Amino acid sequence: MALLEATHITKVFGGLVAVNDVTFTVEPGSIVSVIGPNGAGKTTFFNVLTGIYKPDKGQVIFAGQDITGWRSDQIAALGMRRTFQNIRLFGNMTVLENVLIGMHVHLKASIWSIIFRSRNMVREEAKARNKAIELLDFVGIADKRNELAKNLPYGDQRRLEIARALAGDPKIILLDEPTAGMNPHETTEATQLIRRLRDERGITVILIEHDMRLVMSISERITVLDYGSKIAEGDVQAIRTNPRVIEAYLGRGAAGHAA
Amino acid sequence: MTTSTSAQSLWQRVTAPLSSGPTAYAFLTFYVVVCSVLLLTNPRTELSTDIVFVLFMLSMLVAYRSRVSAWFKVTLGAIALGIVLPYFGTLNPFYIDVATQAGIFTALALGLNVVVGFAGLLDLGYVAFFAVGAYAWAIFSTPQISNINPAWSPVDPIMFYPFLVIGLILGLITGVLLGLPVLRLRGDYLAIVTLGFGEVIRVVANNLDRPINVTNGSQGIRDIERPPLILVDLVRNLGVQADDNRLYQLFFYYLVLIILLLTVIVVAHLKNSRIGRAWEAIREDEVAAVAQGIPRVRMKLLAFAIGASFAGVMGVVFAAKQLFINPPTFDLLRSINILVMVILGGMGSIPGTMLGAIIVTMLDLQILPRTAAVIREAQAAGLPIPRQFDPTQYQRLFFGLLLVVMMIFRPEGLWPDERRREEQHEVEVGEEELEADKTVASTSADTGR
Numbered sequence: 001m002a003l004l005e006a007t008h009i010t011k012v013f014g015g016l017v018a019v020n021d022v023t024f025t026v027e028p029g030s031i032v033s034v035i036g037p038n039g040a041g042k043t044t045f046f047n048v049l050t051g052i053y054k055p056d057k058g059q060v061i062f063a064g065q066d067i068t069g070w071r072s073d074q075i076a077a078l079g080m081r082r083t084f085q086n087i088r089l090f091g092n093m094t095v096l097e098n099v100l101i102g103m104h105v106h107l108k109a110s111i112w113s114i115i116f117r118s119r120n121m122v123r124e125e126a127k128a129r130n131k132a133i134e135l136l137d138f139v140g141i142a143d144k145r146n147e148l149a150k151n152l153p154y155g156d157q158r159r160l161e162i163a164r165a166l167a168g169d170p171k172i173i174l175l176d177e178p179t180a181g182m183n184p185h186e187t188t189e190a191t192q193l194i195r196r197l198r199d200e201r202g203i204t205v206i207l208i209e210h211d212m213r214l215v216m217s218i219s220e221r222i223t224v225l226d227y228g229s230k231i232a233e234g235d236v237q238a239i240r241t242n243p244r245v246i247e248a249y250l251g252r253g254a255a256g257h258a259a
Numbered sequence: 260m261t262t263s264t265s266a267q268s269l270w271q272r273v274t275a276p277l278s279s280g281p282t283a284y285a286f287l288t289f290y291v292v293v294c295s296v297l298l299l300t301n302p303r304t305e306l307s308t309d310i311v312f313v314l315f316m317l318s319m320l321v322a323y324r325s326r327v328s329a330w331f332k333v334t335l336g337a338i339a340l341g342i343v344l345p346y347f348g349t350l351n352p353f354y355i356d357v358a359t360q361a362g363i364f365t366a367l368a369l370g371l372n373v374v375v376g377f378a379g380l381l382d383l384g385y386v387a388f389f390a391v392g393a394y395a396w397a398i399f400s401t402p403q404i405s406n407i408n409p410a411w412s413p414v415d416p417i418m419f420y421p422f423l424v425i426g427l428i429l430g431l432i433t434g435v436l437l438g439l440p441v442l443r444l445r446g447d448y449l450a451i452v453t454l455g456f457g458e459v460i461r462v463v464a465n466n467l468d469r470p471i472n473v474t475n476g477s478q479g480i481r482d483i484e485r486p487p488l489i490l491v492d493l494v495r496n497l498g499v500q501a502d503d504n505r506l507y508q509l510f511f512y513y514l515v516l517i518i519l520l521l522t523v524i525v526v527a528h529l530k531n532s533r534i535g536r537a538w539e540a541i542r543e544d545e546v547a548a549v550a551q552g553i554p555r556v557r558m559k560l561l562a563f564a565i566g567a568s569f570a571g572v573m574g575v576v577f578a579a580k581q582l583f584i585n586p587p588t589f590d591l592l593r594s595i596n597i598l599v600m601v602i603l604g605g606m607g608s609i610p611g612t613m614l615g616a617i618i619v620t621m622l623d624l625q626i627l628p629r630t631a632a633v634i635r636e637a638q639a640a641g642l643p644i645p646r647q648f649d650p651t652q653y654q655r656l657f658f659g660l661l662l663v664v665m666m667i668f669r670p671e672g673l674w675p676d677e678r679r680r681e682e683q684h685e686v687e688v689g690e691e692e693l694e695a696d697k698t699v700a701s702t703s704a705d706t707g708r
Contacts, residue, residue: 052550072546076550081550089547097536101551104537111561114532168552
């Protein structure tokens with residue numbers, strides 16, 4: 001059974017149909033990409049999936065539950081985590097604290113055990129701390145755990161955002177342009193990290209990405225959006241040669257040459 | 260540039276040995292003993308005593324910042340606040356009253372700090388929760404209660420203690436009732452609604468003398484009951500010669516001290532927990548916080564309710580201590596006053612908030628009136644100071660200026676929140692910092708020559 005099934009998703013802002021009747025299925029353990037020109041509605045689609053926007057039409061089923069219209073925090077608690085296109089870390093908190101916040105839903109200490117600082121609460125905090133350090137180690141910035149998030153270099157901020165998403169033990173992770181603004185070397189490292197998410201941790205990955213080399217090298221399936229509508233879907237080879245995709249990216253006429 | 264760095268490093272060179280190592284213990288002991296002796300040998304009410312008193316209070320903050328063992332800090336604090344200050348209070352009741360007021364407002368500021376500093380919710384009507392607690396005890400402990408139902412009579416004064424809990428619960432309930440509808444609002448709107456709510460509570464207190472006289476309107480409620488003094492015989496046996504009023508001052512001082520201590524512990528524990536982190540995350544970036552699974556409204560409501568409950572408890576204490584409350588006690592300026600404490604000290608910072616509360620209360624009750632008295636004496640002696648100039652009249656102006664200056668030069672507050680680091684790391688960083696300071700000090704000293 002599919003892990004995530006979005007059917008006939010439509011989201012309208014005023015007169016603009018940002019996402020138009022998109023149906024999208026993700027199998028567990030896969031890496032899929034959503035691509036499309038700027039303004040194609042990719043991020044809006046992510047925002048609908050993660051509950052930041054409610055869809056005007058359509059249904060989202062995640063891990064066997066109908067999550068259409070759920071609040072963002074409920075969806076996150078169910079195991080769908082994301083990163084943001086324009087990094088949204090808690091800049092004035094330390095790197096470690098950022099990861100600990102990702103763990104919020106898994107920490108069970110009641111308000112009383114916090115006020116009295118019960119032994120269970122202390123133990124839980126210590127455990128969370130160790131797990132956070134382990135996750136930071138996984139993304140390769142454990143040595144920077146006490147720095148403020150805003151002081152990290154750009155690439156490390158992206159890594160931290162992934163570590164924070166991982167802290168929620170997600171079933172699926174949505175990465176919104178994880179390599180935007182990175183140089184080729186950083187992009188290669190990021191690609192490896194994304195692959196390790198799936199290979200070492202078994203997390204399903206959905207990717208919005210503009211770097212075609214990354215998309216083509218990593219994705220098992222690709223969905224192409226243009227003007228809010230899905231114009232193509234398939235494996236790398238099918239997308240690479242799809243005339244509608246080439247047209248959307250390079251304009252009318254280019255399709256003929258490429259083929 | 261050069262002068263400022265060398266001045267700073269000179270400051271560091273002087274203070275570094277005093278804030279760590281064996282010299283720190285000697286220095287702190289010396290500091291506290293000198294202040295104590297000065298206070299106890301000169302218990303008059305004048306400007307010099309004020310200054311020593313402020314220095315005495317500051318010693319607690321110096322001790323807190325020094326790198327000395329925790330038990331030493333606790334012992335020093337216990338001796339200074341638990342023995343020296345109350346004893347001084349028996350010699351000069353004015354100062355014990357100032358200290359008690361400072362304690363009440365410190366607890367209030369800590370409560371507001373949970374709302375404004377931790378969760379980032381601007382609450383301009385915080386004093387409303389304080390009023391709820393105060394009026395609860397005032398109504399139930401005086402014949403006002405018989406106006407509501409003639410069959411009811413004032414509760415026994417011993418009920419004061421359960422009423423501390425009732426005040427807490429009332430504050431909590433009021434906080435939730437106000438919070439539920441408004442916490443979905445964003446920053447500015449929330450500020451306006453809380454502002455309105457604060458005024459509503461005050462106006463209700465002002466007008467609820469008809470049709471049934473519940474609050475006695477603008478005349479306020481007088482002769483509020485105090486709890487019976489416990490351990491009074493024991494204290495008398497210790498040789499304390501004091502009438503009931505003096506003993507009540509001591510009683511309220513200790514009561515406030517205990518509640519304040521509990522408040523600090525609760526607030527500090529909350530801050531270093533998943534709840535405190537969630538608040539901070541919401542303050543930093545709401546969308547990102549929610550994307551981590553943090554239930555936004557529930558967390559905000561929790562902050563609101565916890566802040567309000569501290570105010571509720573302190574309201575009960577305040578009413579019993581003052582014996583008289585009226586609606587103007589709980590006006591907007593009072594809310595703003597508490598907010599100033601938080602902002603001045605450093606939003607989100609527990610020691611900062613306490614420092615801010617102490618500074619504002621001291622300025623309010625002590626330093627400004629005293630300066631006024633000194634200026635009046637100078638006027639009487641013939642110095643050409645205009646008659647109209649009276650610092651107490653310019654109190655608001657003074658706070659306003661203070662805030663403007665703060666926002667320009669130190670927007671993060673006098674004592675901003677220090678990032679928690681892992682304990683182990685803290686030591687390393689501390690030593691590195693010290694090393695770095697020494698290097699800076701020596702190099703700048705070299706270039707100076």
